[in-house]
Amino acid sequence: MTVKIDLKRCNGCKNLDAPRCEKLCPGDLMTLNPETGKAYIRSEADCWDCMVCVKACPMLAIETKLPYTLAYFGASLKPKTGKDKITWTLKNSDGTVETFEIETRF
Numbered sequence: 884m885t886v887k888i889d890l891k892r893c894n895g896c897k898n899l900d901a902p903r904c905e906k907l908c909p910g911d912l913m914t915l916n917p918e919t920g921k922a923y924i925r926s927e928a929d930c931w932d933c934m935v936c937v938k939a940c941p942m943l944a945i946e947t948k949l950p951y952t953l954a955y956f957g958a959s960l961k962p963k964t965g966k967d968k969i970t971w972t973l974k975n976s977d978g979t980v981e982t983f984e985i986e987t988r989f
């Protein structure tokens with residue numbers, strides 16, 4: 884699996900000292916395209932779907948591409964990080980939407 888970046892949403896974290904996805908990816912896979920100022924993944928094959936970048940993006944611009952064995956093609960999974968919980972929204976390929984709330988631990 885890998886991640887998908889919505890280039891319309893990504894603003895390069897211009898208001899932060901560094902792009903969050905670039906700063907936090909444990910594989911050093913995320914960086915900004917110097918021409919567009921938008922994020923991209925250097926090597927999709929090396930992404931192991933830890934979802935750190937997905938959860939950390941302040942613009943909700945990154946989503947996980949799910950394999951068909953989990954949710955069929957066209958499905959997407961996006962988190963919205965709150966103060967004490969993360970709400971995951973799963974859009975199925977048939978258009979149905981499911982949400983899951985997970986409390987965060989500190």
Ligand code: SF4
Nearest residue numbers: 893895896902904940
């Ligand atoms: S964290 Fe999100 S908004 Fe920031 S550079 Fe990465 S994809 Fe773009």
Ligand code: SF4
Nearest residue numbers: 908930932933934936
């Ligand atoms: S899901 Fe994890 S390994 Fe993959 S690009 Fe994001 S932070 Fe890096």
